Amino acid sequence: MLYLFLRRLLFVVPILFLVSILVFSFVLLIPGDPAVTLAGDNPTPEQIAQIRDKLGLDDPIIVQYGHWVDDLVHGDLGDSLFTGRSVWKSIKERLPVTISLASLSLLFALIIAVPAGIIAATNRGRWIDSLTTVGASLGLAMPSFWLGLILVLVFGLKLGWLPATGFVPISESPWQWLKHLVLPALTLGAAAAAETTRQLRASLSDVLDQDYVRTARAKGLGWRSVVFKHGMKNAAIPVITVIGFQVAFLLGGSVIVEQLFALPGLGGLAIRAVLDRDVPIIQGIVMFAATIVIAINLIVDMLYGFLNPKVRSS
Amino acid sequence: MSSAAQPDLNATVGDRAAPAATGVVALQVDGLVVEFATDRGWARVVDGVSYAVASGETLAIVGESGSGKSVSNLATMGLLARSARVPAGTALLEGTDLLELSQRQLEDVRGDRIAMIFQEPMTSLNPAFRVGDQIAEVVRKHRHASRRDAWRRAVEVLDLVGIPRAADRARAYPHEFSGGMRQRVMIAMALACEPLVIIADEPTTALDVTIQAQVLDLLRATRDELGMALLFITHDLGVVADVADRVMVMYAGQAVETGTVDEIFFHPMHPYTEGLLRSMPQVGTQGRTLASIPGQPPAPWSMPGGCRFAPRCPYAIDACRAAPVPLVELTPGHQVRCVRAHELTLRGAA
Numbered sequence: 033m034l035y036l037f038l039r040r041l042l043f044v045v046p047i048l049f050l051v052s053i054l055v056f057s058f059v060l061l062i063p064g065d066p067a068v069t070l071a072g073d074n075p076t077p078e079q080i081a082q083i084r085d086k087l088g089l090d091d092p093i094i095v096q097y098g099h100w101v102d103d104l105v106h107g108d109l110g111d112s113l114f115t116g117r118s119v120w121k122s123i124k125e126r127l128p129v130t131i132s133l134a135s136l137s138l139l140f141a142l143i144i145a146v147p148a149g150i151i152a153a154t155n156r157g158r159w160i161d162s163l164t165t166v167g168a169s170l171g172l173a174m175p176s177f178w179l180g181l182i183l184v185l186v187f188g189l190k191l192g193w194l195p196a197t198g199f200v201p202i203s204e205s206p207w208q209w210l211k212h213l214v215l216p217a218l219t220l221g222a223a224a225a226a227e228t229t230r231q232l233r234a235s236l237s238d239v240l241d242q243d244y245v246r247t248a249r250a251k252g253l254g255w256r257s258v259v260f261k262h263g264m265k266n267a268a269i270p271v272i273t274v275i276g277f278q279v280a281f282l283l284g285g286s287v288i289v290e291q292l293f294a295l296p297g298l299g300g301l302a303i304r305a306v307l308d309r310d311v312p313i314i315q316g317i318v319m320f321a322a323t324i325v326i327a328i329n330l331i332v333d334m335l336y337g338f339l340n341p342k343v344r345s346s
Numbered sequence: 347m348s349s350a351a352q353p354d355l356n357a358t359v360g361d362r363a364a365p366a367a368t369g370v371v372a373l374q375v376d377g378l379v380v381e382f383a384t385d386r387g388w389a390r391v392v393d394g395v396s397y398a399v400a401s402g403e404t405l406a407i408v409g410e411s412g413s414g415k416s417v418s419n420l421a422t423m424g425l426l427a428r429s430a431r432v433p434a435g436t437a438l439l440e441g442t443d444l445l446e447l448s449q450r451q452l453e454d455v456r457g458d459r460i461a462m463i464f465q466e467p468m469t470s471l472n473p474a475f476r477v478g479d480q481i482a483e484v485v486r487k488h489r490h491a492s493r494r495d496a497w498r499r500a501v502e503v504l505d506l507v508g509i510p511r512a513a514d515r516a517r518a519y520p521h522e523f524s525g526g527m528r529q530r531v532m533i534a535m536a537l538a539c540e541p542l543v544i545i546a547d548e549p550t551t552a553l554d555v556t557i558q559a560q561v562l563d564l565l566r567a568t569r570d571e572l573g574m575a576l577l578f579i580t581h582d583l584g585v586v587a588d589v590a591d592r593v594m595v596m597y598a599g600q601a602v603e604t605g606t607v608d609e610i611f612f613h614p615m616h617p618y619t620e621g622l623l624r625s626m627p628q629v630g631t632q633g634r635t636l637a638s639i640p641g642q643p644p645a646p647w648s649m650p651g652g653c654r655f656a657p658r659c660p661y662a663i664d665a666c667r668a669a670p671v672p673l674v675e676l677t678p679g680h681q682v683r684c685v686r687a688h689e690l691t692l693r694g695a696a
Contacts, residue, residue: 243469249425250464251484251535252457254450265474339474341519 036337036344040330051322052104055315056097065089066113066309087113104319110312112305119316122301129199129297133289134282136213137221141278144225149232149271154259156237164229171226176285180219180292187215197294216293220285224278231274236267269339276332280325369400372575373422373460373543378435378445380414380421382646388431389646392418393599395435399543404569404576406586406607408622409596412643415579418596419545421445423462424452440542458488461536465548467528471520477531478504478516484538503534507564526557530564537568544569545577550585562589583626587611587695592679595619598643598654601673605680612694615682617659620692653685661690 067083068075084090088099103110109119152164188196194215200208239245240263248262287299298317305313337344380392392414399405407415420426422437422444437444439459444452456462464470472480481503482496491499497516504512507530520528529549536544546565550558566589569576578589586593586607593610595603595618603616614620624637641658650656652667659666665685673683684690 243464243466244472246425247464247470247532247535248472250423250456250462252453252455252487253483254453262472262475266472341474342521 109316145228153236406590
């Protein structure tokens with residue numbers, strides 16, 4: 033298991049390297065010159081040239097990249113072109129919001145998907161299975177901005193049960209934190225719940241038809257042991273894969289949902305940075321998000337090893 | 347009885363199982379009926395089958411696929427698919443009718459008093475768990491043993507079925523075993539709680555011929571050692587001669603002939619049994635065309651009104667198609683379901 037971890041970790045280095053090249057070069061493709069934007073109204077060509085020089089924009093691209101990566105490995109993501117604040121600080125400030133939202137969304141998705149998938153798979157062809165399938169299709173088909181608006185209208189405005197906007201740090205009041213995040217997390221988690229339900233239903237149905245499940249029943253094991261122990265450990269493998277993907281989707285989807293619920297998360301920072309062409313912030317956020325996704329993939333790989341002994345030994 | 351040589355054709359025994367040859371009857375199935383839900387309504391795939399198997403004895407149930415041989419045993423184990431039902435019959439194990447038990451009660455019996463070995467060793471073990479754990483699980487469930495004692499028992503039975511270095515191999519996963527070794531693991535799992543009855547459903551079909559012989563030897567040896575009853579389900583008469591004491595031949599959901607191995611092999615009374623024997627390849631008959639039984643077994647929803655084998659039977663006459671044929675006892679223990687049983691002289695194995 034440790035060997036597997038080290039081997040997978042070794043793969044992370046070249047992936048991060050590739051990601052850094054992509055992140056760096058994507059920004060070069062963005063139209064517009066940050067120096068022009070920075071110089072304000074009616075700049076003289078000298079002012080622009082001065083700014084370009086200060087930012088190192090006239091250096092060869094490979095040199096620019098070298099500087100950037102050098103800073104990156106030292107934990108320095110650069111400073112915002114506009115506020116001059118450290119990018120890392122800006123990210124760190126907003127990170128708790130996005131992390132709270134994403135993890136709560138994932139939690140909600142699992143709380144919905146695991147029972148729903150198991151119920152559907154163990155009641156194939158019955159009405160409750162059809163109901164689950166229809167529900168999952170709906171969850172996938174509904175765009176998050178629309179679902180979010182409906183939830184806000186019903187639970188925020190009409191019933192007044194939950195706040196429609198804003199964020200309270202968990203350190204201030206866990207209860208308020210949760211109350212403010214329930215609607216956004218449901219909005220963001222709906223699609224993940226639907227996708228996970230479908231995958232779990234499919235893979236568990238498949239596993240429950242396997243000979244070894246019949247063996248488990250022939251041994252006299254009860255329904256619970258058959259489904260949860262013998263079934264789930266095998267059915268979980270494709271489900272874990274899907275959940276890994278979902279994490280990336282949740283990070284991306286949080287941009288929209290944060291706007292919808294006025295949450296001061298990374299999404300808002302990213303949108304403003306793109307509009308301002310604040311290159312270091314864009315680079316910092318994308319690099320950071322990519323690192324998280326890679327880390328999640330590493331965790332998924334490790335879970336494979338735990339669930340599938342063949343992976344461990346190969 | 348005045349003359350033992352003259353078979354009593356009026357003695358219908360279809361609803362009573364013949365007494366087993368040796369030992370105490372371990373499992374006695376009577377009048378078992380199994381039906382499956384199909385688009386055409388309930389299809390009867392097992393129609394009034396009765397058999398008994400005693401401790402220390404092997405009963406082979408032989409038939410083509412679809413004859414109902416596996417389904418009857420899945421029914422007694424309570425392992426039928428949800429689309430199946432058992433409208434009639436009893437299956438007595440130690441005085442308890444298994445067919446009357448709830449799933450909960452059956453769980454206590456399965457794996458403990460009655461165990462099963464399946465055809466596909468490659469897929470019958472859970473790939474995600476160590477084989478030792480999969481065996482220990484049975485012991486823990488039924489003997490309420492501690493983790494350690496259950497593991498020790500798992501190693502013990504793995505050793506018993508001839509797995510070398512059992513203590514090490516118990517820690518291995520199924521994919522680290524060959525097919526034959528996996529079937530040994532399955533047998534070890536079945537033996538773990540020393541059941542009264544073991545049902546082996548085509549346990550050697552998926553194995554190489556050389557491995558087949560080893561597994562058969564193992565089954566026979568453990569049956570003798572532990573004195574359990576062995577129900578051996580197969581389509582292969584060649585295997586039957588090796589392992590069984592008595593044979594029940596099934597066709598289209600019914601028993602068509604029951605007898606000792608010698609009776610079935612050398613004095614078959616049913617044309618279907620003869621057909622099975624003749625389609626069995628034999629050493630020393632090289633060059634001769636292998637006989638086959640023409641046609642297909644009938645579908646459960648379109649059973650012939652008379653003898654079910656009549657459409658494929660070379661000896662069929664009008665009387666065969668007239669009415670359902672009862673299973674009759676020709677000589678003690680030798681039963682046959684054939685109108686012409688007393689007049690036909692059939693060829694047995696050479």
